[in-house]
Amino acid sequence: MSGYQLAEDVSLAGRNTFRVPARAAVMADVGRADALEELFGFAMLRDGPVLVIGEGSNLLFVDDFPGVAICLTMARAAILRDDGDSVLVRAEAGMNWNDLVAWTLARGLCGLENLAMIPGTVGAAPIQNIGAYGVEVGEFIEAVEAFQRDTGQVKRLPAAECGFGYRDSLFKREADRWVVTAIELRLPRRRELRLDYAGVREELAAMGVDAPRAVHVAEAISRLRTRKLPNPALLGNAGSFFKNPVVDAATAEALQAAHPGLPVFATAEGERKLSAAWLIEACGWKGFREGDAGVAPQHALVLVNHGQATGRQLLDLARRIAASVRERFGVALEPEPRIIGARFDPA
Numbered sequence: 001m002s003g004y005q006l007a008e009d010v011s012l013a014g015r016n017t018f019r020v021p022a023r024a025a026v027m028a029d030v031g032r033a034d035a036l037e038e039l040f041g042f043a044m045l046r047d048g049p050v051l052v053i054g055e056g057s058n059l060l061f062v063d064d065f066p067g068v069a070i071c072l073t074m075a076r077a078a079i080l081r082d083d084g085d086s087v088l089v090r091a092e093a094g095m096n097w098n099d100l101v102a103w104t105l106a107r108g109l110c111g112l113e114n115l116a117m118i119p120g121t122v123g124a125a126p127i128q129n130i131g132a133y134g135v136e137v138g139e140f141i142e143a144v145e146a147f148q149r150d151t152g153q154v155k156r157l158p159a160a161e162c163g164f165g166y167r168d169s170l171f172k173r174e175a176d177r178w179v180v181t182a183i184e185l186r187l188p189r190r191r192e193l194r195l196d197y198a199g200v201r202e203e204l205a206a207m208g209v210d211a212p213r214a215v216h217v218a219e220a221i222s223r224l225r226t227r228k229l230p231n232p233a234l235l236g237n238a239g240s241f242f243k244n245p246v247v248d249a250a251t252a253e254a255l256q257a258a259h260p261g262l263p264v265f266a267t268a269e270g271e272r273k274l275s276a277a278w279l280i281e282a283c284g285w286k287g288f289r290e291g292d293a294g295v296a297p298q299h300a301l302v303l304v305n306h307g308q309a310t311g312r313q314l315l316d317l318a319r320r321i322a323a324s325v326r327e328r329f330g331v332a333l334e335p336e337p338r339i340i341g342a343r344f345d346p347a
Contacts, residue, residue, distance in 0.1 A: 003035025016056035054121030063341025093123025236305030
């Protein structure tokens with residue numbers, strides 16, 4: 001069968017960064033976007049669900065997956081058009097995200113430096129509208145190429161049709177309809193660097209950089225992330241487990257008045273974003289461990305698998321954390337990872 005390979009009853013323990021045990025009824029490694037039409041015909045014949053897996057850095061398996069798990073392996077990047085001040089870049093879904101960041105920086109392009117070291121693949125980036133240190137990938141996406149399951153065709157969606165929001169997109173809301181196959185990014189050669197997120201300027205100063213360029217910012221953020229976040233290769237995790245909650249301005253002001261240390265950030269929509277890490281740490285969860293399920297001692301947002309934790313144990317812990325934050329602060333927390341095999345309902 002051209003363009004993809006199939007295997008039955010495949011372990012997913014090595015395909016999720018939590019490293020929790022799970023199995024897929026069928027695994028399909030896909031090397032070409034044009035093979036998806038035939039493959040999805042096969043999947044539908046099996047009457048089972050379909051799950052697209054990149055590097056598994058945004059998944060928590062609570063149970064085995066009964067359908068077809070798809071891994072896109074195409075991983076090329078290319079310049080489509082050079083307009084002088086900006087460049088249009090196309091990157092395929094299977095490419096490692098940080099490799100793409102490095103690829104763009106090596107060509108003198110700006111924009112993705114604040115997104116250095118985010119785990120996962122290019123295909124996952126628009127689904128989650130990944131963001132870090134004051135930047136979201138949606139700011140630079142010109143279009144997303146995605147296979148539309150109901151028509152069996154690959155469609156190019158301009159950014160305005162992608163429904164980007166905070167850790168959200170059309171592709172996340174309609175996960176059973178779309179498979180992202182590539183993205184197009186409009187990247188400038190020069191831009192005002194965003195350095196005001198906590199720790200960035202200090203890290204640049206520690207590096208001895210007085211006049212930073214994009215490559216210096218990427219290095220500073222890589223150092224910050226390395227220190228703050230556990231390495232999934234050494235300690236199973238999916239990075240930040242909870243989104244920063246967004247509330248109205250009045251709620252944020254009341255919470256900050258009652259808790260003066262609570263970090264609050266304005267959003268473009270006039271709402272306020274709260275620090276989930278601060279809320280969780282204030283409830284005493286940072287560094288917590290119960291069996292092999294725990295919270296990273298470096299960062300309260302990161303749930304970790306110390307070795308033999310199951311997805312169910314990690315989910316139960318996440319529910320308890322969210323329930324304690326809601327009880328103390330009246331704020332609801334939502335998970336960032338996609339939870340497979342269960343719903344997220346705080347305990």
